[in-house]
Amino acid sequence: MPHLPHPTADQLRRDPLPLRGRTALVTGASRRGGIGYAVARRLAAYGAGVYLHHHVPHDAAMPWGADRPEDVVEGVREVLGDPEAPVLAGPGDLTEADAPARLIETAADALGGRLDILVxxxxxxxxxxxxxEIDAAMLDAHWAVDTHSVILLVQAYARLRAKLPSRTPGGRIVMMTSGQDIAGGMPGEVAYGLQKGALASATRTLATTLAELAVTVNCVNPGPVDTDYLTGDDYAAVQARFPAGRWGMPDDPARLISWLATDEAAWISGQVIDSEGGFRR
Structure with a gap:
């Protein structure tokens, strides 16, 4: 069997807009201090059209508060690599049974009828x-948001993708997990760790299922990221466990996730990837 030819010199030169002409939905992009916002900015800088999902009531109820969706959109729009690529946003309570399918349809329609990338x-x-301390209500709440809705998003994405010509390139799904499978686990966050672990376990199954659609599926563990949820001594204690002497910042996992969305990562699928900066657990 002949070997595939080596890439040409032109093919090896990095395209500054590797996602030009492609579209992405990023969920949980409600505020400028979060990972979703950083991912959306990276995808937009690479040329993609982006739809930002937000659920402002969730963040408004948290100590860090919520941003105005229009401010989040403007922050993404300012880094557009392709000035013709759209940046749009819309709400969605993903605990509702039909919300994931509606969100996929809404995002695709807003982006011209096609959705290539789901984060x-x-x-x-x-x-x-x-x-x-946990109870049934806690377990059910985390299951509904952290796992149930993600699987339904993937299902709706796959149904939409199946309508495209066979093996249309650029199909990407990236899910988010946490450090539940690394030394020590997450004993203080049992419900969250359990549901995020379910996504990690489903990654290879989903990757195999969607391979015939030329869609890669990966899961990223960003490790501890400074999204404004810790301060004071607790913040300093976590910081001391990073060899670099700093927390992970939202753009750290965003660089990995945006790269996974490009053609350079087309051979990577079914993987759970830790991006923790050497964090010592």
């Missing part, structure tokens, strides 16, 4: 605890 970044904050 499922949203998650439920709070309402968790140690084993002795």
């Amino acid at each position: 499922a970044n949203h998650a439920l904050s709070g309402r968790d605890g140690e084993l002795a």
Whole structure:
């Protein structure tokens, strides 16, 4: 069997807009201090049209508060690599049974009828605890947001993608997990860790299922990221466990996730990838 030819010199030169002409939905992009916002900015800088999902009531109920959706959109729009690429946003309560399918349809319609990249970044904050503290309501709430809605988003995305010509390139799904499978686990966040672990476990199954559509599926563990949820001594204690002497910042996982969306990562699928900066657990 002959070997595939080596790339040409032109093919090896990095395209500054590797996602020009492609479209992306980023969920959980409600505020400028979060990972979803950083991912959306990277995708837009690479040339993609982007639809930002937000659920402002969730962030408004948290200590860090919520941003205005129009401010989030403007922050993404300012880095557009392709001035013709759209940046749009819309709400969605993903605990509602039909919300994931509606969000996929809405995002695709807004972006011209096609959706290439799905970054499922949203998650439920709070309402968790140690084993002795959790209850059925906590488990159900995290299941609904962190896992149930993600699988339904993937299902709706796959149905939309199946309408394209066979093996249309550029199909990408990136889900978010956490450090539940690394030394020590997450004993203080049992409900969250359990549901994020379910996504990590589903990654290879989903990758195999969607391979016939030329869609890669990967899961990223961003490690501890400074999204304004810790301060004071707790913040300093986490910072001391990074060899670099700093927290992970939202753009750290965003660089990995945006790269996974490009053609350079077309051979990577079914993987759970830790992006933790050497964090010592």
